[in-house]
Amino acid sequence: MRVCVLNGFDSEEMTVAQERKLEQELEVLNQKGDTVDYFKLRDRKIAYCLGCWDCWLKTPGECRIKDEQEDILKSFVKTDHLVFVSNVRLGFVTATLKKTMDRLIPNFLPYIRVYQNEFHHYPRYEKTPILHTRLIVDHTVERDEIDLIEDYFKRVALNFGSDLKSFKIIDGKGEEDYEFADM
Amino acid sequence: MLICNGSPRGEMSNSATIAKWFLKDQDKVILLMKGPKHQEYLDILAAYDHIVFIYPLYVDAMPGIVKAFFERVAIADGLMAGKKVSFIIHSGFPESVHLEVLERYHRILSKKLGFVLADTIVIPGSEGFRLMPPKQNRKKQQDVMKLMDQFRIDQPFDDHLVRRLAGKRQSNKMRNFIFSLLEKTGITNLYWNSNLKRNNAYNKRFDKPYTEL
Numbered sequence: 001m002r003v004c005v006l007n008g009f010d011s012e013e014m015t016v017a018q019e020r021k022l023e024q025e026l027e028v029l030n031q032k033g034d035t036v037d038y039f040k041l042r043d044r045k046i047a048y049c050l051g052c053w054d055c056w057l058k059t060p061g062e063c064r065i066k067d068e069q070e071d072i073l074k075s076f077v078k079t080d081h082l083v084f085v086s087n088v089r090l091g092f093v094t095a096t097l098k099k100t101m102d103r104l105i106p107n108f109l110p111y112i113r114v115y116q117n118e119f120h121h122y123p124r125y126e127k128t129p130i131l132h133t134r135l136i137v138d139h140t141v142e143r144d145e146i147d148l149i150e151d152y153f154k155r156v157a158l159n160f161g162s163d164l165k166s167f168k169i170i171d172g173k174g175e176e177d178y179e180f181a182d183m
Numbered sequence: 184m185l186i187c188n189g190s191p192r193g194e195m196s197n198s199a200t201i202a203k204w205f206l207k208d209q210d211k212v213i214l215l216m217k218g219p220k221h222q223e224y225l226d227i228l229a230a231y232d233h234i235v236f237i238y239p240l241y242v243d244a245m246p247g248i249v250k251a252f253f254e255r256v257a258i259a260d261g262l263m264a265g266k267k268v269s270f271i272i273h274s275g276f277p278e279s280v281h282l283e284v285l286e287r288y289h290r291i292l293s294k295k296l297g298f299v300l301a302d303t304i305v306i307p308g309s310e311g312f313r314l315m316p317p318k319q320n321r322k323k324q325q326d327v328m329k330l331m332d333q334f335r336i337d338q339p340f341d342d343h344l345v346r347r348l349a350g351k352r353q354s355n356k357m358r359n360f361i362f363s364l365l366e367k368t369g370i371t372n373l374y375w376n377s378n379l380k381r382n383n384a385y386n387k388r389f390d391k392p393y394t395e396l
């Protein structure tokens with residue numbers, strides 16, 4: 001099994017213990033023999049999408065910005081599971097994660113299909129990863145924010161022609177239910 | 184009134200086209216795609232009491248650079264408190280269902296930043312706006328202008344206009360059926376294919392550069 005983890009946690013100081021817990025969990029997967037591509041996005045040089053659509057219309061499948069997003073695009077097409085990790089920043093996922101999500105579109109085609117009664121793009125590759133979210137929260141985060149983010153990832157799953165298989169909260173209280181074991 | 188254009192395409196964007204529909208001489212436009220200017224923009228924001236954000240839907244929400252700007256604004260504690268803020272969001276797909284989560288997010292954002300939310304205007308199917316002759320969108324243009332006139336004088340939005348701009352929430356079976364028929368003829372891909380051909384990239388349109396050999 002292959003797992004790609006996009007960790008969009010954006011702070012060095014805040015709730016570091018939760019991030020460490022996540023990394024320990026990934027270590028367990030590694031030891032089980034699964035391949036984990038772990039991307040700590042805040043340490044990577046990744047530019048914002050320019051909206052140029054070269055990746056659809058000039059160099060199909062390839063982004064014109066050559067930076068540390070490229071490894072993520074490569075991992076995306078191979079992985080069985082794609083895990084989005086973020087803390088809740090201003091009621092939504094971090095800009096650090098959103099920036100990387102915007103730049104996943106080279107892996108889709110410009111062509112549009114009707115999928116589950118809505119318009120969506122065709123995927124470029126045969127393999128579609130199953131989606132998961134791990135949301136790092138603290139006491140300031142309210143229920144409506146978490147609900148919104150869950151609904152958001154359900155939309156993303158539709159957009160990617162995939163499923164949101166798990167959405168779990170890492171709240172730092174110790175005994176959370178966020179093991180990757182049931183992937 | 185201050186207009187914050189959140190499109191990564193800046194002046195060449197559909198967002199810029201929409202802004203021109205209601206722009207007045209005394210209004211100011213800032214381009215959020217200019218990341219290094221975000222700090223400077225905070226001072227500009229402080230000077231206005233009516234602010235409109237216009238941005239496209241990117242992977243089901245705001246573009247990353249727009250979220251980064253919101254995060255920057257949040258650090259300047261209280262900067263947005265009491266200001267009147269409206270949003271115009273638009274998408275490539277023609278159904279408004281794609282924009283609902285983002286619309287909900289603006290309510291959360293208004294609580295977090297303390298601004299007075301004057302509703303979100305939703306305009307699906309915007310991709311061609313910047314290429315269309317102005318008269319093709321005259322009706323939309325007039326609706327947006329009326330709504331923005333209401334916003335300028337703190338009148339509630341005319342719900343009828345907001346709903347007309349948002350159009351259908353979802354496609355229906357009949358439209359989907361017609362779409363699949365048209366898809367077979369290639370008509371639905373015309374825009375993409377003519378661009379691909381112009382760029383000499385048509386033969387590479389299904390390329391999979393990241394497939395392992």
Ligand SMILES: Cc1cc2nc3c(=O)[nH]c(=O)nc-3n(C[C@H](O)[C@H](O)[C@H](O)COP(=O)(O)O)c2cc1C
Pocket residue numbers: 049050051052053102103105159190191192195196197198199238239240241242243244273274275276277281309310311
């Ligand atoms: C990276 C990227 C992601 C996009 N994601 C979506 C999407 O999820 N749903 C949608 O309807 N349109 C999506 N679009 C289409 C844009 O919303 C649409 O083209 C819009 O008209 C662009 O406006 P602008 O010129 O002001 O940037 C996306 C475009 C880009 C470049």
